[in-house]
Amino acid sequence: MKHRLKRMLTSLLLILASLVVLLLLFQEKLIYHSRGYDAAFLRGVNGRPLAFTTSQGKQVAWLAPQLHAPPEHVWLVFCGNGTVALDFEGYFGNSKLSGDQFVLFDYPSYGQCEGTPSPKTIRESIQALVPAVAANLGLTVDELRPKLRVFGHSLGCASALMAMEAYGIKNGVLVAPFTSMLAMGQRVVGWPMCNLLRHRFDNVAALERLKAVGGVHLHVFHGTADEVIPVAMGRELGERFPGLIQFEAVQGARHNDIIETDRRSILAAMDAMR
Numbered sequence: 001m002k003h004r005l006k007r008m009l010t011s012l013l014l015i016l017a018s019l020v021v022l023l024l025l026f027q028e029k030l031i032y033h034s035r036g037y038d039a040a041f042l043r044g045v046n047g048r049p050l051a052f053t054t055s056q057g058k059q060v061a062w063l064a065p066q067l068h069a070p071p072e073h074v075w076l077v078f079c080g081n082g083t084v085a086l087d088f089e090g091y092f093g094n095s096k097l098s099g100d101q102f103v104l105f106d107y108p109s110y111g112q113c114e115g116t117p118s119p120k121t122i123r124e125s126i127q128a129l130v131p132a133v134a135a136n137l138g139l140t141v142d143e144l145r146p147k148l149r150v151f152g153h154s155l156g157c158a159s160a161l162m163a164m165e166a167y168g169i170k171n172g173v174l175v176a177p178f179t180s181m182l183a184m185g186q187r188v189v190g191w192p193m194c195n196l197l198r199h200r201f202d203n204v205a206a207l208e209r210l211k212a213v214g215g216v217h218l219h220v221f222h223g224t225a226d227e228v229i230p231v232a233m234g235r236e237l238g239e240r241f242p243g244l245i246q247f248e249a250v251q252g253a254r255h256n257d258i259i260e261t262d263r264r265s266i267l268a269a270m271d272a273m274r
Contacts, residue, residue, distance in 0.1 A: 056115020223253025
């Protein structure tokens, strides 16, 4: 009996150790789902590539549409985990926003970008992106700063908040944000395994810092049928930061569908921030 219990305990420990190793080695694969662009896809693109360099190597964002004069507003667009920047090409067209400049951002290893995604490397890319945008538009960073707005979906919400902190951006629209990646990890793998997480995006902490600065306004949309990030997380952010966030639950919308099903409302919220 004693030997049997010992074998069972040993087996359980081996299983647990294997899970720990898998989470440590492959959590990037669980968090990020990078995609590239093939030649056929790029042949249909109208946006202009904007190349810049970080410690991760060459990074490429996209400017859309092609404007011939400095725009009144410049939107930094951060896509979700399973999408790439150019999925949003044309999304903002045929609206009151059509005269604005949109900068479509790809994470390291996504699109045509080199490197590995992480909170650190994404933050570095954002910090390098804005000076590159300013130079491309013939502006200084200080001239560009008041023109900046952010749009983020899913993982892109965390990136959008990074940009707001880095450049003092006051307005933005977020779609399907999480509270923190640790809270998401707890939902997926439970406690205490979630504590192995290394990629600790924390939207609550970022919003606390933005609240301390003041003057920030965010419109948050979240689908009530979101199967990836529960609507309760978006609602929690709205309740914790009522003076900063205008929260809107979209009935029946799922995680990715909300981008199209509630497009009119999203664009209207963005137009209100111009």
